[in-house]
Amino acid sequence: MKKIVWSLPLLVAIVGYAVVRSPVSSGSEAKASYADGHLLLDMSKEQTDARMMKDVSFRIRIRDAEGNPVQGAAAGLKVLLSMPGMFCGTVPAQVSETEPGVYTATGVPVMRGKWQAEAIYRTEDGAIRLLYPFKAE
Numbered sequence: 159m160k161k162i163v164w165s166l167p168l169l170v171a172i173v174g175y176a177v178v179r180s181p182v183s184s185g186s187e188a189k190a191s192y193a194d195g196h197l198l199l200d201m202s203k204e205q206t207d208a209r210m211m212k213d214v215s216f217r218i219r220i221r222d223a224e225g226n227p228v229q230g231a232a233a234g235l236k237v238l239l240s241m242p243g244m245f246c247g248t249v250p251a252q253v254s255e256t257e258p259g260v261y262t263a264t265g266v267p268v269m270r271g272k273w274q275a276e277a278i279y280r281t282e283d284g285a286i287r288l289l290y291p292f293k294a295e
């Protein structure tokens with residue numbers, strides 16, 4: 159019985175944590191982030207508006223637990239643009255390190271509508287996924 163009493167607050171804490179972790183899907187202000195004991199990642203959109211058939215860029219910042227930039231990680235970072243719920247394909251974004259520990263991913267949304275930029279960062283321990291919803295006008 160004691161076990162159940164103690165595990166309930168823990169469960170609430172875990173669920174609460176998961177909710178905080180999921181990115182807000184409110185247009186251009188959305189910002190995806192991730193943190194564990196070793197890494198801090200955050201993703202933001204470089205420009206306010208995204209336009210159909212025009213480059214849109216995202217910034218992915220990777221830092222270690224001490225806040226130092228994680229450099230030379232472009233090879234492990236993949237960014238894909240896609241439209242949720244549609245089958246119009248996936249657009250890979252071009253990723254390059256533009257500042258120490260800051261990676262810029264640029265791709266072209268090919269249709270007007272709701273898009274998402276998905277960043278997948280592969281580490282020795284697995285993959286970290288960030289999701290950034292945006293709209294192409």
Ligand SMILES: [Cu+2]
Nearest residue numbers: 241244246269
């Ligand atoms: Cu589409």
